Amino acid sequence: MPDPKKTPLSTRHEERGGRMVDFAGWYMPVQFTGIIDEHNTVRTKAGLFDLGHMGQVDVRGKDALAFLQYVTTNDVSTLEPGQAQYSMLLLPTGCPIDDIIVYRRPDGDGFFVVVNASNAERDIAWLREQRANRHDLDINLEDVCDVTGMFAIQGPLAEEILQKITEADLSTVANFSAIETTVDQVPCMVARTGYTGEDGFEIYCPIEQAQALWDKLLEVGADEGIKPIGLGARDTLRLESKMALYGNELSEEITPLEVGLSWAVKFDKGDFIGRDALVEQKSNGIDRRLVGFKMVERGGVPRSHFDVQVDGKTVGFVTSGTSSPTLGENIGLALVDKSVAGIGKPLQIMIRGKAVGAEQIRTPFYKRSN
Amino acid sequence: MTEIPAGLYFTKSHEWAKIEGEVATLGVSDYAQNELGDITYLELPDPGTTISQGEPLGVIESVKAASDIYSAVSGEIIETNQEVIDSPEFVNSSPYDKAWLVKVRMSDASEVNNLMDSEVYTKFAEEQSGH
Numbered sequence: 001m002p003d004p005k006k007t008p009l010s011t012r013h014e015e016r017g018g019r020m021v022d023f024a025g026w027y028m029p030v031q032f033t034g035i036i037d038e039h040n041t042v043r044t045k046a047g048l049f050d051l052g053h054m055g056q057v058d059v060r061g062k063d064a065l066a067f068l069q070y071v072t073t074n075d076v077s078t079l080e081p082g083q084a085q086y087s088m089l090l091l092p093t094g095c096p097i098d099d100i101i102v103y104r105r106p107d108g109d110g111f112f113v114v115v116n117a118s119n120a121e122r123d124i125a126w127l128r129e130q131r132a133n134r135h136d137l138d139i140n141l142e143d144v145c146d147v148t149g150m151f152a153i154q155g156p157l158a159e160e161i162l163q164k165i166t167e168a169d170l171s172t173v174a175n176f177s178a179i180e181t182t183v184d185q186v187p188c189m190v191a192r193t194g195y196t197g198e199d200g201f202e203i204y205c206p207i208e209q210a211q212a213l214w215d216k217l218l219e220v221g222a223d224e225g226i227k228p229i230g231l232g233a234r235d236t237l238r239l240e241s242k243m244a245l246y247g248n249e250l251s252e253e254i255t256p257l258e259v260g261l262s263w264a265v266k267f268d269k270g271d272f273i274g275r276d277a278l279v280e281q282k283s284n285g286i287d288r289r290l291v292g293f294k295m296v297e298r299g300g301v302p303r304s305h306f307d308v309q310v311d312g313k314t315v316g317f318v319t320s321g322t323s324s325p326t327l328g329e330n331i332g333l334a335l336v337d338k339s340v341a342g343i344g345k346p347l348q349i350m351i352r353g354k355a356v357g358a359e360q361i362r363t364p365f366y367k368r369s370n
Numbered sequence: 371m372t373e374i375p376a377g378l379y380f381t382k383s384h385e386w387a388k389i390e391g392e393v394a395t396l397g398v399s400d401y402a403q404n405e406l407g408d409i410t411y412l413e414l415p416d417p418g419t420t421i422s423q424g425e426p427l428g429v430i431e432s433v434k435a436a437s438d439i440y441s442a443v444s445g446e447i448i449e450t451n452q453e454v455i456d457s458p459e460f461v462n463s464s465p466y467d468k469a470w471l472v473k474v475r476m477s478d479a480s481e482v483n484n485l486m487d488s489e490v491y492t493k494f495a496e497e498q499s500g501h
Contacts, residue, residue: 019407030434031407034407034462035432036433037408236433300413300429301410301431322433325433330411
């Protein structure tokens with residue numbers, strides 16, 4: 001195994017006492033003060049996330065739109081300059097190789113695609129392969145992972161803190177929209193997006209400025225109680241908000257229709273990779289459902305890949321599970337046969353060989369009030 | 371800095387034992403709780419259960435993952451700490467006091483020789499955190 005790659009903030013995380021791990025080939029902090037404390041900080045104040053491990057691709061050229069329509073599931077033609085959408089790259093089987101965010105550049109000149117760290121290399125190779133198959137099209141694909149700094153500020157006080165050093169008026173930035181502005185005089189793209197269920201922003205900057213901006217945000221947010229947040233709390237925050245994680249809710253064995261992501265699949269936009277398979281699945285019927293549950297018996301914390309049973313029969317598996325800091329309950333998502341799905345209905349989660357009682361509950365587990 | 375009280379015995383897997391006559395009180399060390407992170411669940415054997423040195427004693431779960439707890443001694447469980455089962459966060463806040471896990475009537479007092487005393491464990495924990 002090669003040494004994990006470092007982001008511009010790796011040294012800062014070490015200085016702050018971050019517990020560093022190898023995550024998807026990156027040297028990343030799993031926690032600083034503790035997952036529960038960091039989780040609650042994001043829910044009540046603001047947290048800063050290093051997202052330097054994530055991948056970015058610029059897609060430009062006259063046919064960029066047509067190309068993205070063909071390789072992604074959502075309808076890119078609906079994006080106004082500066083708007084963003086959740087989407088997926090599918091295999092012809094209808095199963096995703098990744099879930100992504102597609103931005104139309106605020107200046108209208110092309111698109112900016114953000115991909116998961118664990119899939120970045122493969123995604124980019126896949127996009128290049130698809131591009132090579134469409135040599136008639138005018139498309140310029142550029143891997144900008146190595147020049148793009150990325151981090152997120154999330155939480156109810158995120159806007160207040162970021163506004164202190166941002167030139168543009170952030171209150172004018174709608175959800176899932178981005179602007180070009182300066183943050184502490186550094187030109188950045190600032191988007192009202194995130195992966196926590198809280199209000200907040202993701203910030204893209206020149207990679208050489210990432211460390212200085214990180215330091216500045218911790219400084220100007222100190223009075224509001226901002227803290228750096230590790231990957232552990234990132235996972236509990238996204239799970240409470242029922243946001244999919246590739247490798248858990250999405251994989252090459254799960255289609256978006258099975259896990260409630262059909263809202264990000266636009267069949268009427270024209271052909272796209274994976275469309276035929278999904279049309280077929282839809283007409284044959286979707287046999288599995290993604291359901292949320294909480295444990296109602298003692299027996300442990302549900303974890304990814306644990307079997308799910310009903311009346312002694314295996315009906316599916318847990319995709320994600322944790323102790324929810326906000327609810328104070330052990331919760332999870334499971335992909336199960338549709339016959340057993342239903343709010344209030346029981347499931348048994350197999351934890352260390354024992355069937356432990358759970359009940360299906362409404363999702364998202366957490367929804368912010370404002 | 372990890373807290374290591376004097377007068378205790380420790381395993382290489384970071385459990386502690388306090389020996390008083392033939393009774394050992396067992397728990398996990400400050401180093402272990404710090405490595406594990408926020409503890410949310412404990413599974414411990416009931417009184418009457420026979421346990422063996424170095425074998426799994428129970429399960430400890432943090433927000434992130436589940437881990438085995440290994441027994442520092444062999445013998446019979448005579449008491450299980452119900453309070454720490456109800457409030458597993460005591461493992462983080464008070465690993466040597468409120469978060470004692472079980473009391474064991476030891477079957478072989480000489481097993482203590484297989485454990486590290488506080489002084490040796492201090493060096494061991496320092497080496498571990500150097501990695």
